[in-house]
Amino acid sequence: MENSTLKPMDSEQLREYGHQMVDFIADYYKTIESFPVRSQVKPGYLRELLPDSAPKHPESLQDVLNDVRQKIIPGVTHWQSPDYFAYYPSNSSTAGFLGEMLSAGFNIVGFSWVTSPAATELEVIVLDWLAKMLKLPNEFLSSGQGGGVIQGTASEAILVVLLAARDKVLRKVGRNSLEKLVVYASDQTHAALQKACQIAGIYPENFRVLKADSNTNYALIPDKLQEAIMNDFSSGLIPFFLCATVGTTSSAAVDPLSELGKIAKANDMWFHVDAAYAGSACICPEYRHHIDGIEEATSFGMNAHKWFLTNFDCSVLWDQNALIQSLSTNPEYLKNKASQENNVVDFKDWQIPLGRRFRSLKLWMVLRLYGLENLQSYIRNHIKLAEQFKELVCSDHRFEVVAPRTFSLVCFRLIPREGDQDNGYNLNYNLLDAVNSSGKIFISHTVLSGKFVLRFAVGAPLTEESHVKAAWKVLQDQATILLTDQ
């Protein structure tokens, strides 16, 4: 009896429950503006609302959905809210969502070609499409030596290229030279690089963090790089990896790829370009120049899950070299004719994990259901809204813009009074806390040249001009309260 009761994949139950879930999610989007953008719960809130152990007997979908409504949603920070301006966006879209559904429906594990040829081949094809939209050099296409691969996140993309670079140089100079390997990047580079260095065993004292400041709008200075490399060579160290960023996390700064790439090439270093956020903008001809020089890069990454309507996670990495020399395994139980005959790609050898989802489906659906021109308009609209926000900031003498608005991010702050002890740190920290605690908008912060700076990143799919204007009013009103209280 008990052996026959559970039918966990009954097509008609899937249909019935699936329809209920679609309505639940559509209703969520319909009412998304009614929730506090940043969750306002206190740490530990959920423990008090849920039982201590799993149920013995099945519960109904209705009960679960009620709990989602009453217990989970209050603890959700609504990244898809049109009033979300924190960090960088993490786009959801109907097309991306449908792709996630289909991928979860097939639920294949595409580690080798044979485990679902369509998963591997669609990924290769769609990444060629995207490479062409970005006008990447031919070396990054699958017809060249390398090709594209979908990683989970930019952190993983940076890690796999760092490992490939590490192993390439160690094969030449010997394993025990690990302590001599030097990595270069600006102090604006994402913390993922530091973490990757830690994982790869790069000595912390050999991670050269080059200072970038407002003189170059927080871009890495080629002369500084050149100097550091020369110093390291003369100390007997081995410079081997340079990471540049197009659209840094703090201020969307753009490192000068051409000049940096030439230095890397002259010194036989791996040159990785991380365009996690801003890469998407480069499908517009007027922004493509930000990746001029990309032909000097060894590898290039962008996150389609940030500002490109593809649901998280979908981080795209192209490289001119194969990663497989560092990441391959070939155990007996995974051998198969197609792989042995060497005429297929096995993506397990291009990434850290063995298993992988069918993520190309969602990117394919985004590209097909929206098309290039719509995607370009989408990007342009956000950049236009960011420019409008910047103008609003400029029009209020209490505020200042702290870094150039290059894409859809505005860095700004309340100007501290003369003689302010902490250069406006508390003032702006309090403004940040006040607006985020209001639940009306969610923004984030950074520190630039010692200044505590507010970050306003436009990029949620539902954000329109009215939301940007309303956000500015929230900021102005809270500023007025704070300045009056001072």
Add this chain to the structure above:
Amino acid sequence: MENSTLKPMDSEQLREYGHQMVDFIADYYKTIESFPVRSQVKPGYLRELLPDSAPKHPESLQDVLNDVRQKIIPGVTHWQSPDYFAYYPSNSSTAGFLGEMLSAGFNIVGFSWVTSPAATELEVIVLDWLAKMLKLPNEFLSSGQGGGVIQGTASEAILVVLLAARDKVLRKVGRNSLEKLVVYASDQTHAALQKACQIAGIYPENFRVLKADSNTNYALIPDKLQEAIMNDFSSGLIPFFLCATVGTTSSAAVDPLSELGKIAKANDMWFHVDAAYAGSACICPEYRHHIDGIEEATSFGMNAHKWFLTNFDCSVLWDQNALIQSLSTNPEYLKNKASQENNVVDFKDWQIPLGRRFRSLKLWMVLRLYGLENLQSYIRNHIKLAEQFKELVCSDHRFEVVAPRTFSLVCFRLIPREGDQDNGYNLNYNLLDAVNSSGKIFISHTVLSGKFVLRFAVGAPLTEESHVKAAWKVLQDQATILLTDQ
């Protein structure tokens, strides 16, 4: 004009298209038995069917779904087919699917608690539930020093614990002792460990692969481990990491945790237990003994996405120590009050990537919509079916069972004729190729003690007794053809 056309997240379009996709997927499951289980396409098939570049203008969902039907599905290997018996299962279920939908709907990025407190807190709670179902020691609960965390795959779980172990010992003995660190495991351990060693920079010659054979049913022999450790100590090396497996990839062998754990403890080594596949069975009291000794482990992992109805990916890792000393980063732009006050978990510091999906939703839905008793029956039913298959094999004198059936995997082969030059390699390779090329079933293989062995892993959610019987008939019929042709 162009700026206002695209509404990529319109709730009513999401609703309409979402319903269409639910029907598409439900229909897929309804007809899943009509497809060849292992895709029969040739390498490069999809390139000929799709255009060379992304469309400029939007296409219709109907066109995309037609392409999925006509171009993608032929290239899918149907892991959810009831006739799928290859590798180990990758379960999809209605509950797991709904969890994926909801996670894609919220599309949050839960790197820090504040980015969606519910995502972090539900994960902590649900992994406590699962730990209790498995009767794990209290040290693995969130009330202890460690707790559980969802990783993408067992490969990532093994990598993060290896890194934590590496950095812990290097903090004691100094970074330049990396070359002395030694890792131990049996030759039946998953290739993920070798890859993790490569990534972590463990010297290949310091990866002790201890031979296991049929005398112990392919389990690691404690005496061999003890001996290897002593040898390494006397050579001035530093034994620091032991990986045991409960349910190996090739034959579902179980390493003796208690004895191994005592050796690891006596030598101050990190002891990781990988129960990626078989861990799920340990929710049944009669199988729990396979992880007796788990209280000696430093960390323990199982894949809920394999045999536990939770759609890929969902690999659960518990540890008694925090991983955060190896994996933490704390850049300014991610700082926030809750994290600074140190009273919340930030899962970004327990994993390789920064970003993470809301994966606990699907595990929560599986546990609630099915309940403990149903989940136990589900496991028991597969084990019963595997036992039935084993009996069928035993009843045909042409075949032999090659390793004990401990869970739901049967390792078997056609017995080679006396004097067979390659000990039945070609005979069984050809049988494998014949049944998989028939499209009727999909099985995989391994090599045990030099024998080419067929693996029949029961575990797909739709598999019933009739499918197992039909699969056996396919194998018998193909065997008859092969043996007649010889």
